[in-house]
Amino acid sequence: MRNRISNPVALTHRGAPHSPAPRYLDVEREDFDDGWGPEHEPPARVATTVSIETARTIISHNQSPDVPFAQSINPYRGCEHGCVYCYARPTHAYLDLSPGLDFETKLFAKTNAAALLRSELAAQHYQCSPIALGANTDPYQPIERKYRITREILEVLVETRHPVTIVTKGALVERDIDLLAQLAAVNAAQVFISITTLDVELARRLEPRATAPLRRVEIVRRLVDAGIPVGVLVAPTIPGLNDEEMEAILEAAATAGARTAGYIAVRLPREVNPLFQAWLAEHVPLRAGKIMSLIRDIRGGRDNDPNFDRRMTGQGMIAALLAQRFARATKRLGLNDRRAPLAVQNFVPPRASGAQLALF
Numbered sequence: 001m002r003n004r005i006s007n008p009v010a011l012t013h014r015g016a017p018h019s020p021a022p023r024y025l026d027v028e029r030e031d032f033d034d035g036w037g038p039e040h041e042p043p044a045r046v047a048t049t050v051s052i053e054t055a056r057t058i059i060s061h062n063q064s065p066d067v068p069f070a071q072s073i074n075p076y077r078g079c080e081h082g083c084v085y086c087y088a089r090p091t092h093a094y095l096d097l098s099p100g101l102d103f104e105t106k107l108f109a110k111t112n113a114a115a116l117l118r119s120e121l122a123a124q125h126y127q128c129s130p131i132a133l134g135a136n137t138d139p140y141q142p143i144e145r146k147y148r149i150t151r152e153i154l155e156v157l158v159e160t161r162h163p164v165t166i167v168t169k170g171a172l173v174e175r176d177i178d179l180l181a182q183l184a185a186v187n188a189a190q191v192f193i194s195i196t197t198l199d200v201e202l203a204r205r206l207e208p209r210a211t212a213p214l215r216r217v218e219i220v221r222r223l224v225d226a227g228i229p230v231g232v233l234v235a236p237t238i239p240g241l242n243d244e245e246m247e248a249i250l251e252a253a254a255t256a257g258a259r260t261a262g263y264i265a266v267r268l269p270r271e272v273n274p275l276f277q278a279w280l281a282e283h284v285p286l287r288a289g290k291i292m293s294l295i296r297d298i299r300g301g302r303d304n305d306p307n308f309d310r311r312m313t314g315q316g317m318i319a320a321l322l323a324q325r326f327a328r329a330t331k332r333l334g335l336n337d338r339r340a341p342l343a344v345q346n347f348v349p350p351r352a353s354g355a356q357l358a359l360f
Contacts, residue, residue, distance in 0.1 A: 059117070113149050163343060231258055231261055
């Protein structure tokens, strides 16, 4: 099947510049010129729809050696934040939906997640290790305000004293400070705030429905003030676009109280590649070629390198320079000096009754 795209309609408040066809779909759609060009079309607003998904299992087990967790939970499929670079976009193709606009507008909520989690944690063979929230899509994207699935999951984890790590760009994480503080009190919680850029205008175009950059720095401060360990992720680092901000982002987060830090080089798997290149052509046309050249430099001459040993940081001189800059900045700022594993020994299986108790 071929994905053909021409004259995409201008969109407001969305990240993907167009909607490529799902690669597993058996039909093909082809645009044609009917004489009405994009200059005649008003900016389009695409509504967000949410479907209820009855999941069969909720804990996913990781087999990738370069990912620092063994299991994860994704409360939602798709993500309304609309980050154009998101490596999870291709997963929507398995639903016969587009990794483009569908990924950020056609969402799925796993409303039975907490009940499934309780059942899976109660299994006799269950081995406790930290559960990661936010590995694929943001657990605090806007629809969490209504569906509260992430909060229900945290309530189960509080009851069982189960360790959790969270990666988010969403200010809604502050709503759950009460639960996260209880887990942090027994060394069972750590939150990572992802900050891609401190440039408000770039963020508005690159990740249109995520929390504003300086507000994310304030999230770090508020979580730290509540006694919750916080880290910062400079992710993704895009050579020629936001890589020059690495030190500034790390310093802002460290000043706000972050203890740990990490970075990930931009990844362009499958449909993310043409979406990202279309975004570059639209938003930074004079730098698009240079940025892609730099990305290929850290990817061994390719647009994307899926190899586990280098997909997170890249290879070559530019990648080595990024690694050196990160190491020097974190050392200077005292980041990553106090990294301790989360406690697993306090875990207690959930009671069969399903009643929930706080830690204290």
